[in-house]
Amino acid sequence: MKRMNCVLVVVALTIGVGAATRVASIVAQEAAPATAARAVGEDEAGRLPPGYTVVVTKAQRAKIYAIQDSYQKQLEDLKKQISQIEAKRDQEIASLLDEEQKKIVAYVLKLRDLERKQEPSAENADQNK
Numbered sequence: 001m002k003r004m005n006c007v008l009v010v011v012a013l014t015i016g017v018g019a020a021t022r023v024a025s026i027v028a029q030e031a032a033p034a035t036a037a038r039a040v041g042e043d044e045a046g047r048l049p050p051g052y053t054v055v056v057t058k059a060q061r062a063k064i065y066a067i068q069d070s071y072q073k074q075l076e077d078l079k080k081q082i083s084q085i086e087a088k089r090d091q092e093i094a095s096l097l098d099e100e101q102k103k104i105v106a107y108v109l110k111l112r113d114l115e116r117k118q119e120p121s122a123e124n125a126d127q128n129k
Contacts, residue, residue, distance in 0.1 A: 046068040048056065056064065097105065 046065045048061065048064060
């Protein structure tokens, strides 16, 4: 029984080491050509979804980039449409205010922008202490 347990442990370790070695070789194989391609400027197609870098082959990577490219124009058009709708909404909301209210809102927004600009410098001062 002890011998069987030892055999199982050895087999499990071998499988584990083999799997880890396989993953490491895939990562190394994919990282080296990608770095070289980026240096040359060939790999500008897109980004892989989270977690895919370790498991996809070069052929799968190319297909993923092609799929991303096929949807890019549609996504850009939708983003532009959303921006236009938001601008129209904001304009309609602003039209409800009288001149005095518009001046107050503009002043509040200006103060908020000034506060935001000062926040990073306050954080830097805290880090330097």
